[in-house]
Amino acid sequence: MTEEEKANFLKRFGHSAKEFLYGMAGHDMTRFALKTRGSMEHLFILITMGDLLGIPILPPYYSLRLLPYVVPQISTWKRRMLRERDLTDALA
Amino acid sequence: MNALVILIIAAVGVYLGYGLYAKKIDKDIIQPSPDKATPATMYMDGVDFTPASKNVLFGYQFKSIAALGPIGGPIVAAQYGWLPGLLWIIFGTFFIGWVQDYASIIVPMRSEGDTFGALSYKLISPRARGILLVFIYLYLLLIMGAFGQVIGINFLSNPGVPVGVLAVILMGLLAGQMTYKMKQDILLTTAITVVVAFIGIWVGTLSGVTGFFEGFNASLGANTKYFWALIFAVICYLGAVLPIWRWAQPTNYVSFWIIALGMAGGVIGMIIWTFQGGATFGDFPAFTGWSVAGLGPLWPILFVTIACGAVSGWHSLVSSSGTARQIEKEVDALPIGGGAMWMEMILAVIALLTATAATGGWDAYLEAYAGGKFGVFAVGLANFLSHIGIPTAFGIPYGMVFLTIMGLTICYLVVRFMRVASAELLGDAIPALKNMHVGAIVALVLSLIVIWTGVWQTIWVLFGGANQMMASLALLIITVWLMSQGKKYGWTFWPFVFMYITTIAALVYTAFWKALPAVLAGTKVTGNIIAVVVAVILILCALVLGYDGVLAINRYRKGEVAPTAE
Numbered sequence: 218m219t220e221e222e223k224a225n226f227l228k229r230f231g232h233s234a235k236e237f238l239y240g241m242a243g244h245d246m247t248r249f250a251l252k253t254r255g256s257m258e259h260l261f262i263l264i265t266m267g268d269l270l271g272i273p274i275l276p277p278y279y280s281l282r283l284l285p286y287v288v289p290q291i292s293t294w295k296r297r298m299l300r301e302r303d304l305t306d307a308l309a
Numbered sequence: 310m311n312a313l314v315i316l317i318i319a320a321v322g323v324y325l326g327y328g329l330y331a332k333k334i335d336k337d338i339i340q341p342s343p344d345k346a347t348p349a350t351m352y353m354d355g356v357d358f359t360p361a362s363k364n365v366l367f368g369y370q371f372k373s374i375a376a377l378g379p380i381g382g383p384i385v386a387a388q389y390g391w392l393p394g395l396l397w398i399i400f401g402t403f404f405i406g407w408v409q410d411y412a413s414i415i416v417p418m419r420s421e422g423d424t425f426g427a428l429s430y431k432l433i434s435p436r437a438r439g440i441l442l443v444f445i446y447l448y449l450l451l452i453m454g455a456f457g458q459v460i461g462i463n464f465l466s467n468p469g470v471p472v473g474v475l476a477v478i479l480m481g482l483l484a485g486q487m488t489y490k491m492k493q494d495i496l497l498t499t500a501i502t503v504v505v506a507f508i509g510i511w512v513g514t515l516s517g518v519t520g521f522f523e524g525f526n527a528s529l530g531a532n533t534k535y536f537w538a539l540i541f542a543v544i545c546y547l548g549a550v551l552p553i554w555r556w557a558q559p560t561n562y563v564s565f566w567i568i569a570l571g572m573a574g575g576v577i578g579m580i581i582w583t584f585q586g587g588a589t590f591g592d593f594p595a596f597t598g599w600s601v602a603g604l605g606p607l608w609p610i611l612f613v614t615i616a617c618g619a620v621s622g623w624h625s626l627v628s629s630s631g632t633a634r635q636i637e638k639e640v641d642a643l644p645i646g647g648g649a650m651w652m653e654m655i656l657a658v659i660a661l662l663t664a665t666a667a668t669g670g671w672d673a674y675l676e677a678y679a680g681g682k683f684g685v686f687a688v689g690l691a692n693f694l695s696h697i698g699i700p701t702a703f704g705i706p707y708g709m710v711f712l713t714i715m716g717l718t719i720c721y722l723v724v725r726f727m728r729v730a731s732a733e734l735l736g737d738a739i740p741a742l743k744n745m746h747v748g749a750i751v752a753l754v755l756s757l758i759v760i761w762t763g764v765w766q767t768i769w770v771l772f773g774g775a776n777q778m779m780a781s782l783a784l785l786i787i788t789v790w791l792m793s794q795g796k797k798y799g800w801t802f803w804p805f806v807f808m809y810i811t812t813i814a815a816l817v818y819t820a821f822w823k824a825l826p827a828v829l830a831g832t833k834v835t836g837n838i839i840a841v842v843v844a845v846i847l848i849l850c851a852l853v854l855g856y857d858g859v860l861a862i863n864r865y866r867k868g869e870v871a872p873t874a875e
Contacts, residue, residue: 233364240368242565243495244361246488249553255356293354303426304442305630306357307729 255297258290310391310595312579312588312666319399319658323651326403331411331647338797339415341639348422349635358422360637363644369635370649372565373627374410376719377456377683377712378617378776379653383661384685385769386614387674388604390596391665393611398661401612401619402654405804409620409780411646412787412801413628418642419794422634425625425786432789434857441782444850446730447843448622448779449723451772453545453752454759456716458768459683461541461760462534464713468522469514469706471540476509477567477714478544481560489554503566510567514706538760541720542753548721549728549749557721564714571690571711576659578693579666585696588662591670603766605823609815612808613773618657620808622779624650629783663689682765683712727752762836767824771844774816778851781808785858792865813851820844 218226265287267274274280335341349360361369386394417423429437464470480502487493487502512518526533548557582588600606604614617623628646636642667689668674677685690711691704699707728748736743742751759768784805791798824840827833864870 236362236364237368240361240365240370241372241569242368242562244365244369245372246558246562249558251356251359253554255354293356296352296354296358297356300352300354300357301423301427303424303438304445304726304730304733305424305426305626307726 258294259298262287262290262294310590311583312662313583315395315658315662315666316655318395319655322399322403322654326399326407327647327651330403331407331643334408334800335411335643335647338791338800339642341415341642343638343640345639347418347636347639348633349637352422358634361635362637363641366632366635366641366645367648370410370628370632370645371652373631374617374621374624374649375653375656376617377459377716378621378623379657380660380686380712380715381455381459381683381769382615382618382773383657384664384678384683385604385766386611387593387661387664387685388597388601388678389607389611390594391590391661392595393607394615394661395658397611397615398619398654398657401615402650405780405784405808406620406624406654407647407650408801408804409622409783409787410624410628410650411643413625413783414633414636414642414646415639416787416790417629417633418636418639420790423629425629425783428629428786428790429782429854432786432793433854433861437854437857440850440854442730442734444775444779444782444847444854445626446727446734447847448772448775449727449730450752450755450759451768451775451843452723453720453727453756454763454768455765455772456720457538457541457756457760458763458765460713460716460720461538463682463684464709465537465540466526466533467706467709468519468526470709470713471522472513472518473510473706473710474713474717476513477506477563477710478560480506480509481563482556484563485555485559488559499562499566502563503570506563506567510707510710511703513710514703535761538757541717541760542757544717545720545724545756546749546753548717549724549752550745557718557725560714561718561721564718568711568715571694571707572656572659574697574699575663575690575693578696578699579659579662582693582696587696588666588693589669590665591673593665593668593671593674604770605818609811609818610770612811613770613777613815615657616773616776616780618653618660620777620780620804622776622781622783625780625783660686663693667692684709686712724749724752724756759836759839762833763839764824764827764833764836767819767837767840770815770819771840771847774812774819774844775847777808777812778816778847781805781812782851782854782858784808785854789858789861789865792862793870809851809855813848816844816848816851820848 261283262269265280265283268280268284269287347360349358352358353360383394383398386397413425416428417425420428423431426438426441429441465474483505484498484502487498488495529536548560551557579588604610612619632645636645664674664685668677668685669692674685677688687705687708690708691699691701694704694707695701728745728751731748731751732743732745741747784801788798788801788805791801820841824837824844827837828841
């Protein structure tokens with residue numbers, strides 16, 4: 218094994234170990250944060266739903282300001298909303 | 310016999326099981342393709358379906374499957390001698406454990422991320438899903454009973470433990486505040502909270518503090534177990550109803566470091582001790598007999614006493630609902646699912662070593678076991694840690710705090726899930742159960758009844774039985790799925806048959822040979838009646854699911870349903 222190969226191996230090993238440690242210690246945190254963001258997104262989309270459908274519920278000025286932020290999330294939001302769920306979903 | 314020889318045997322098991330058998334199954338039967346889209350990439354929603362790297366998921370999977378189970382089971386099963394437990398841990402993982410974990414990732418991954426509830430509905434029968442959920446609720450109740458007795462009655466009532474546990478929880482709250490409210494750097498947060506938590510554990514071992522709790526427990530007298538179990542319930546209640554970021558999740562984060570550092574120190578200490586000529590089994594017998602008083606006959610009880618560490622149904626839930634939806638490439642399923650299971654097997658072997666090599670002999674093991682079940686692990690860990698310079702006077706309470714917080718991290722999740730389950734199952738009939746506080750309190754009251762009235766070894770065997778039954782049902786679903794795809798299924802079908810028969814036998818034995826005679830003899834009547842009722846419900850659920858499963862298998866065998874090409 219050359220010096221360069223050794224260095225690469227150590228680098229890869231260090232990177233893998235770092236990711237493994239993150240997976241054990243911090244990945245759950247990230248998932249909880251994503252779930253919280255997902256719940257917020259539901260509310261956010263609900264607020265602007267009227268304008269998405271063409272029915273002004275909020276004063277249009279505010280919802281029109283919000284719409285550009287909502288539109289990119291619609292496809293992933295739709296997947297979440299339409300997916301069949303059961304209790305075992307709560308475990309992960 | 311010494312610790313190093315056992316570790317070498319385990320390593321050979323890993324090489325043969327993972328390196329040869331698992332890789333062959335993966336290559337010849339499942340044939341994963343790195344180019345095939347997985348649900349994580351196809352249905353990415355930024356929340357549940359999100360691709361993650363192989364190493365991250367390996368850590369996540371291991372952390373999710375390894376809790377008190379792989380530690381507790383081998384310690385209890387050491388009553389049969391060290392050999393039966395060791396053989397079951399290695400061969401159980403070899404033929405069943407990794408098979409279940411790996412396939413529990415593969416099947417949902419190839420079924421658009423469906424959970425086992427949905428899969429049982431589609432593959433077995435419509436009623437299978439409902440029965441599975443009743444089954445899971447009782448299984449969770451048994452987890453609370455088994456862990457709750459150890460934590461609430463054995464550990465928290467130990468004078469050296471409460472301050473340490475309080476310190477870890479307080480530091481968890483601080484970690485949450487620093488991370489989410491004060492937006493502090495995670496390294497700084499980790500350093501401060503973990504160091505202060507360790508100082509808290511040390512303060513808890515000072516004679517002034519332990520003296521105070523000794524006096525306090527003495528003043529409670531016979532009510533000590535009720536008081537500390539109630540404290541356990543209050544902690545679980547807060548963990549289950551407060552926002553996750555506020556309590557459960559940052560507490561788990563700080564706990565992780567306390568546990569990881571303890572495990573790392575223990576393993577290093579064990580290796581040093583072995584090279585010094587220690588860590589031998591002394592007079593610890595390899596085999597004590599075909600039946601053990603208090604536990605029962607080797608078959609079927611050993612196979613449910615050691616659940617996690619050999620095979621566990623919990624893993625199938627974690628793998629299917631969590632990991633399967635985050636896999637980026639199909640080829641990652643084996644290193645993640647199979648790899649994490651083999652690593653847990655090593656953890657179970659280390660737990661067995663804390664009961665055998667670390668205690669140094671049979672009498673020392675029995676003495677530590679009489680002092681409080683998993684207390685054996687705390688004593689063993691302290692003995693290992695003493696070889697890296699950590700005094701035993703600190704090591705034993707540290708081991709107990711370690712186990713307590715390890716159990717609590719699971720119990721938060723269990724109560725949270727029980728309240729969701731009760732709201733789903735009974736929410737329409739009893740609308741009050743939809744309220745999260747009511748749901749959590751109902752779950753905790755049921756748990757406390759089991760904790761206060763139950764016989765621990767009976768609860769543990771029932772918990773193991775429910776756990777293993779979950780595993781066998783997961784294997785049944787996997788077998789039917791393999792048949793539906795026209796693939797070879799012997800590698801999951803025979804493990805299913807073995808686990809199914811063994812687990813039903815264990816539940817029948819526990820209900821009718823242990824708990825029922827105890828009721829008739831007037832011993833711990835309430836607890837034993839609960840044990841009989843729970844066991845009978847579990848058996849009935851398992852029989853109905855087994856019947857539906859056999860019908861489903863026959864449908865595919867007779868060609869009534871054509872296999873689906875992938």
